[in-house]
Amino acid sequence: MTDDPNTASPPPSATVRVARRAADADESARASRTWWEDAADAYQAEHGGFLGDDAFVWGPEGLDEARARLLGKPEELRGARVLEVGCGAGQCARWLRSQGVGEVVGIDVSYRQLQHARRIDEQIGAAVTVAQADAQRLPFADGSFDVVCSAYGGFPFVPDAAAALAESARVLRPGGRLAFSVSHPIRWCFPDDPTEAGLVACDSYFDRRAYVEEDDAGRAIYVEHHHTLGDWVRSIATAGLYLRDLVEPEWPEDNEQTWGGWSPLRGRIIPGTAIFVAEKPPVP
Numbered sequence: 320m321t322d323d324p325n326t327a328s329p330p331p332s333a334t335v336r337v338a339r340r341a342a343d344a345d346e347s348a349r350a351s352r353t354w355w356e357d358a359a360d361a362y363q364a365e366h367g368g369f370l371g372d373d374a375f376v377w378g379p380e381g382l383d384e385a386r387a388r389l390l391g392k393p394e395e396l397r398g399a400r401v402l403e404v405g406c407g408a409g410q411c412a413r414w415l416r417s418q419g420v421g422e423v424v425g426i427d428v429s430y431r432q433l434q435h436a437r438r439i440d441e442q443i444g445a446a447v448t449v450a451q452a453d454a455q456r457l458p459f460a461d462g463s464f465d466v467v468c469s470a471y472g473g474f475p476f477v478p479d480a481a482a483a484l485a486e487s488a489r490v491l492r493p494g495g496r497l498a499f500s501v502s503h504p505i506r507w508c509f510p511d512d513p514t515e516a517g518l519v520a521c522d523s524y525f526d527r528r529a530y531v532e533e534d535d536a537g538r539a540i541y542v543e544h545h546h547t548l549g550d551w552v553r554s555i556a557t558a559g560l561y562l563r564d565l566v567e568p569e570w571p572e573d574n575e576q577t578w579g580g581w582s583p584l585r586g587r588i589i590p591g592t593a594i595f596v597a598e599k600p601p602v603p
């Protein structure tokens with residue numbers, strides 16, 4: 320969906336056609352990898368200042384984990400092993416490290432994004448552990464992490480939400496927590512326009528076909544998937560997790576920034592981000 324912050328960066332490859340169609344797990348991951356290899360530089364140049372080198376921002380509204388505390392109490396987090404999915408340049412992982420979290424690993428499908436993580440580390444004298452991997456196939460053993468988190472990383476780009484959540488649930492220990500943000504599903508009804516034109520619903524909320532940008536050979540070069548609120552809740556349950564919270568951050572008065580189709584004007588009227596907080600049941 321072009322309403323997502325991702326597409327605020329200029330299209331890296333020649334998009335010749337936009338389609339609503341199916342795109343499977345492999346095609347989606349391939350498109351994401353290609354897109355983010357090309358878009359990473361522009362994304363970091365445009366949004367790096369807003370994100371902060373070592374801050375944990377959940378979305379364009381600017382809700383910060385330091386305030387939201389969706390991952391747990393600071394004292395609990397300190398001893399935790401944390402995985403960040405779709406970490407980009409590792410800003411969230413770096414914030415977690417700065418809070419004293421001992422083990423933080425970030426994964427991302429884009430090597431170029433991870434190069435930006437290294438660049439920021441060198442600039443500010445930090446060190447986050449990162450690896451190139453797909454959210455749909457995590458290269459970790461079962462029960463490896465206490466917390467899995469993601470700020471718009473990975474989950475907006477997967478066709479099978481239940482399978483991707485099951486994969487995150489697999490690497491969580493019993494009693495562990497998963498928190499992730501995506502575009503609020505209602506945004507898929509509206510045009511990707513930060514002005515009044517973006518306030519008129521014109522697409523069906525129930526149309527689950529992916530938003531696909533294709534090159535001149537019909538290859539997907541950008542794919543984003545729509546899952547309704549019900550789809551997400553059902554997928555969380557199917558993955559064996561229970562939902563603790565669904566946070567819909569309100570647009571703050573002091574955020575005047577426009578990020579692609581996100582703007583103060585729209586943000587004050589319709590939700591832009593959904594943050595799901597779920598837990599894996601403890602062993603009985």
Ligand SMILES: C[S@@+](CC[C@H](N)C(=O)[O-])C[C@H]1O[C@@H](n2cnc3c(N)ncnc32)[C@H](O)[C@@H]1O
Pocket residue numbers: 324325348351352355370376404405406407408426427428429432452453454455469470471472473474476
């Ligand atoms: C909007 S950016 C968010 C990055 C970071 N969390 C932030 O807030 O800037 C989305 C990130 O998800 C990554 N991504 C997309 N599909 C992925 C997948 N299947 N597995 C892992 N990462 C993926 C992209 O490479 C990109 O870095």
